[in-house]
Amino acid sequence: MNDWSRNFSGKNIIIRLEMNSARITFGEVATAISSAGGDIVAIDIIGTTSTATVRDLTVNAGDTGDIAKITDALAKLSDVRVMHVSDRTFLLHLGGKIAITPKTPIQNRDDLSRVYTPDVARVCMAIYEDPSKAFTLTIKRNTVAVVSDGSAVLGLGNIGPRAAMPVMEGKAMLFKQFAEVDAFPICLETQDTEEIIRAVKQIATAFGGINLEDISSPRCFEIERRLREELDIPVFHDDQHGTAVVLYAGLINALKLAGKSIDEVKVVVCGIGAAGIACSNILLAAGVKELIGVDVEGILTADSHYDNPMKRWFAERTNPNRLRGGLADALEGADVFIGVSKGGVLTREHVQRMAQRPIVFAMANPTPEIHPEEIEDLVAVVATGRSDFPNQINNVLCFPGIFRGALDCRAIDINEEMKLAAAEAIASIISEKELNRHYIIPSVFNQNVVKTVRDRVVQAAIDSGTARRIPRDFR
Ligand SMILES: NC(=O)C1=CN([C@@H]2O[C@H](COP(=O)(O)OP(=O)(O)OC[C@H]3O[C@@H](n4cnc5c(N)ncnc54)[C@H](O)[C@@H]3O)[C@@H](O)[C@H]2O)C=CC1
Ligand SMILES: CC(=O)C(=O)O
Numbered sequence: 001m002n003d004w005s006r007n008f009s010g011k012n013i014i015i016r017l018e019m020n021s022a023r024i025t026f027g028e029v030a031t032a033i034s035s036a037g038g039d040i041v042a043i044d045i046i047g048t049t050s051t052a053t054v055r056d057l058t059v060n061a062g063d064t065g066d067i068a069k070i071t072d073a074l075a076k077l078s079d080v081r082v083m084h085v086s087d088r089t090f091l092l093h094l095g096g097k098i099a100i101t102p103k104t105p106i107q108n109r110d111d112l113s114r115v116y117t118p119d120v121a122r123v124c125m126a127i128y129e130d131p132s133k134a135f136t137l138t139i140k141r142n143t144v145a146v147v148s149d150g151s152a153v154l155g156l157g158n159i160g161p162r163a164a165m166p167v168m169e170g171k172a173m174l175f176k177q178f179a180e181v182d183a184f185p186i187c188l189e190t191q192d193t194e195e196i197i198r199a200v201k202q203i204a205t206a207f208g209g210i211n212l213e214d215i216s217s218p219r220c221f222e223i224e225r226r227l228r229e230e231l232d233i234p235v236f237h238d239d240q241h242g243t244a245v246v247l248y249a250g251l252i253n254a255l256k257l258a259g260k261s262i263d264e265v266k267v268v269v270c271g272i273g274a275a276g277i278a279c280s281n282i283l284l285a286a287g288v289k290e291l292i293g294v295d296v297e298g299i300l301t302a303d304s305h306y307d308n309p310m311k312r313w314f315a316e317r318t319n320p321n322r323l324r325g326g327l328a329d330a331l332e333g334a335d336v337f338i339g340v341s342k343g344g345v346l347t348r349e350h351v352q353r354m355a356q357r358p359i360v361f362a363m364a365n366p367t368p369e370i371h372p373e374e375i376e377d378l379v380a381v382v383a384t385g386r387s388d389f390p391n392q393i394n395n396v397l398c399f400p401g402i403f404r405g406a407l408d409c410r411a412i413d414i415n416e417e418m419k420l421a422a423a424e425a426i427a428s429i430i431s432e433k434e435l436n437r438h439y440i441i442p443s444v445f446n447q448n449v450v451k452t453v454r455d456r457v458v459q460a461a462i463d464s465g466t467a468r469r470i471p472r473d474f475r
């Protein structure tokens, strides 16, 4: 199975084809599709002339989802031209996924004068006199910017800001659906650290928080550090902290199942980029003693030199036994594998080297480091970042609730206390009775997730002094 079809989750495709109706029958087309494993589930005639018919065929590509096989079979028919193949995923993206709608209709001149000039001027002056009123009189109170430069989009690499837009639009949808946060995608046409910092500072006026997304390491660390220092609203690089929060939540529960304790396990983190550094940090803070990092150059060790300052920083704090070698060496006797690198880097043989009842979190997107079915029989727990397998360790479990909490208490920052509170909140949603190897982490559709995370995050913000406002339900 090629990588593309593996990533294809909507098995229904729509094939638009033109047939020479005098020379080929529809039955021949249907036979070609069915012999390639497809099932026609709907037919729409789009247009006809005296010689040709254009049809949209909705085809179920079957469990293997081998679309290429179906289109190849059609291409072999001489009197048929495949004009276009779309799938449900692409159709969902037509015209983008979000829209802005006004909260109230403008029905007459009086409404017009209130929402716009002349009356709006009084509101402007109120904010001029007291800038904090921006939180009550503008969208700032409930709006987050999802900012990317397209340099590390999912595990696809540096595909640029334009190609990153669908991910950022998707995040904006999730913010709204799960936490009623209005979020807006902003993909910047620059990958220069200083220009990104300047641009984000210049647009921050409209927003109550900044979610940095898919900005590659090591620039992401400096960008986030500076923006946190220089802005008075939360700046949160989700690939670092959202991932770390959810990973820690999942690990709390997976360790219970494996019967292991966090200060005794040997953990291998593969991919020492944005997510890898943050996941390692939260694990070290949680008590992991033996943590080994592996990146493209192999095991990171304090004995080696790295141009990347974050790798140097990482190597000095990890790998206490100065282990050297590659991923296979790192995994010898390891209890936990955390993959935040690239699809397909872990093999069954690697997992066979791990300790008894290992835990494998293969979190690269869209293709995990290993597909769960390859190692199900070897492990205590396996999790991925995807929604189509059990145990989805994905930052979507964190960012809606953590920002909901931060916005509700008008936090100036999302600090370590708030992140730990979010992780514990997520882990706590699964009771001891419910916990099993296919259910270590709640589903994002579990309605308790956002509420529980939000409440614990607000409490942590109040306790740690970052809240500027006490929400009504906390008074
Ligand atoms: N499940 C989730 O919630 C999340 C998953 N991710 C996934 O984690 C991966 C990394 O994301 P970021 O940290 O944002 O990217 P990044 O670009 O900052 O870091 C990726 C790191 O992986 C390393 N790497 C690449 N190929 C490798 C290999 N064969 N062996 C070892 N290391 C390798 C790179 O050198 C780099 O240091 C992506 O696939 C992304 O989709 C990231 C954030 C959240
Ligand atoms: C989930 C996510 O943020 C990523 O894969 O980059």
Ligand SMILES: [Mg+2]
Pocket: 154, 213, 214, 238, 239
């Ligand atoms: Mg991301």
